[in-house]
Amino acid sequence: MAEPVSIFFSYCRKDELLMQELKRHLGFLQRKRWIESWDDSQIKPGEEWDSAIKANLANAQIILLLISVDFIESDYCYAVELAEAIDRHQAGSALVIPVILRACLWGEVEVGGMELGTLQALPKDAKPIVSWPSKDDAFTSIATGVNQEIKRLRQEQEQAKYAGRLREYEQEFASRVAAAYPLSQAALHELSNLQQQLKLKSEDVARIEQPIIETAEATYQQALAEAERQRQAEAVELKRKQAETQRRQNTEKIFEDFFQQEQEYEYLGQDSDDQEITDFEQAQQYDHPQAEQRLAEAKQKQEAEDDLRSEKGIDYSRLRDLLKAGQWKEADQETADQMLKAMGKDKWWNVEAQDLLSFPCADLLTIDGLWVKFSQGRFGLSVQKEIYVQCGAKLDGKYPGNEIWYKFCGSIGWSVGVSYISYPAGTFNTSAQPGHLPLMGGVVWGYLGGRKFPALFSRIETCRV
Structure with missing residues (x-):
């Protein structure tokens, strides 16, 4: 609630009756506790009147100058009260309103480098109170003007308090x-x-x-x-060291029959079908006895692992080639298109949860297997499923709730807070967070993602991906 606005009545003794009449017309504001008025009649016996006047004048928010020729001719009113009022007006710390009681050339009076006539006066048209046919009309005009200013000041007070x-x-x-x-x-x-x-x-x-x-x-x-980059860097370094150690051990075991007194070939194999074939081809160039047999076995193994089975007769060779070439965005779109074909749908918005719950297992195994293999375990539907479970979700095909869903989306880089990233903003390379791909053209977000995509994770579990 706004504090009462303090009003100071500056007047000369000869105008006291008019001042008291004005106070009565402002009494409704006093009763509402909108104002607290002060004039020198309130000085207590024994109180220093000069100090009291100056103190109340310095603290008033509105100063009413009750103008008459006697007021202007009063040395105290002019030199003290009027001078202080104009100083505060110019400083912007008080609202000064001339109230014209009796006719005089008040507008020509100069105080503090300005003429009083530059101030908006009351009553209406600055017509002196004693000149009105009805003094009540004059005082009502003054009360109306003061009331408007009080409302404005109270509103400013409320706004200032609210801002605080x-x-x-x-x-x-x-x-x-x-x-x-x-x-x-x-x-x-x-x-x-x-x-x-x-x-x-x-x-x-x-x-x-x-x-x-x-x-x-x-x-x-x-x-x-930053923490994820550090974790990934440490994981990559650990994996590299482990792979290097394992390769050294495997090299001695695989080619123990190849080497005699001096090694003609330093095996650099790794846990990758393509690299294994390359290594055996290189060994074959050095005429190692077992290289040809091992090469044939490696190629046979790769062909077996590249089994592109489909219950719907779909050819996944293009998806395999895109993933093998590291064309992740093209592979992502190919995945989305082929999954629609496997479900017999033409658009993703026509896909229902039941379509995902009955997705052909052979096709699901093929799609996921290709993603996992060529990303070296970084991407794939099964990778996403494991992260989904780690976030607290159940594999029941139902929406897990906003908290778990957005936690899952955030952990694989699909969203920031509760805002999904745009599809072009996806990271289509191996620096992306684990599980970031496939995005399947961005259909994993929005209503389809949150309300239906959990059904696919349930199907993955059913198919034992």
Whole structure:
């Protein structure tokens, strides 16, 4: 609630009756506690009148100058009260309103480098009160003008207080976010209580919170990304060292019959069909006795692993070739197209959860196997399924709820917070987060993703991918 507006009556003694009549016309504002008026008749016995006048004049928000020739001719009114009023008007710390009681050349009076006539006066048209046919009409005109200014000042007070409460909330919210982000449920509850206590509008709170959250979210995601990059780098380095150790062990075992006194060939094989074939071809160039046999076995193994089975007679050779060439985006779109074909659908928005729950297992195994193989276990539907379960989801084909779904989407780089990335913003290379691909043309997001895609994870489990 706004505080009462303080009003100071500046007048000369000869005009006291008119001043008292004006106070009576402003009495309704006093009764509503909208104003607190003061004049020198309120000085207590024994109180220093000069100090009292100056103190109340210095603190008043509205100063009413009750103008008459006697007021202007009063040395005290002119030199003290009028001078202070004009100083405060020019400083913008008080509203000064001339109230014309009796006719005089008040507009020509110069104080503090300005003429009083530059101030808007009351009553209407600055017509002196004593000149009105009815003094009540004159005082009503003055009361109307003062009432309008009181309403404006009270509104400004309320706005200033509200802005102060908003700043208090902003400081508390920023402090909470700086201490721990994302905010806990307990912190959110306490902030909600604070908003209610401060009587703040939700739209104003949202406007304050948004830039703070955006900054915190960006920092948070950057930290997560850095931690993930570090984890991946460590995992890659560990895997490299393990592979190097294993290769050295395998080299001695595989080619123990090849080497005699001096090694003509340093085997550089790895756990990759293509590299294994390359190694045996290189060994064959050096006429190692077992190279030809091992090469034939490796090619036979690769052919077996590249089994492109389909219950629907679909040719997955193009998908295999795209993945083998590292053309991840083209392979992603090919995956989306071939999955539609396997379900007998022409558009993804025609796909229902039941279509995914009955997806042909042979086709699902082929698609997933190709992704897992050529990404060296980084991408694939089965990889996504494992991350989905790690996020707390059940493989029941049902939507797991916003918290788990967005956690899953965020952990594989499909979303930032609750906002999905656009399809062109997807990462179509092996630097992407594990499980980021396939995106299947972006159909994994929105209604189809959240409400239907969990059915595919259930089908993956059923098919034992």
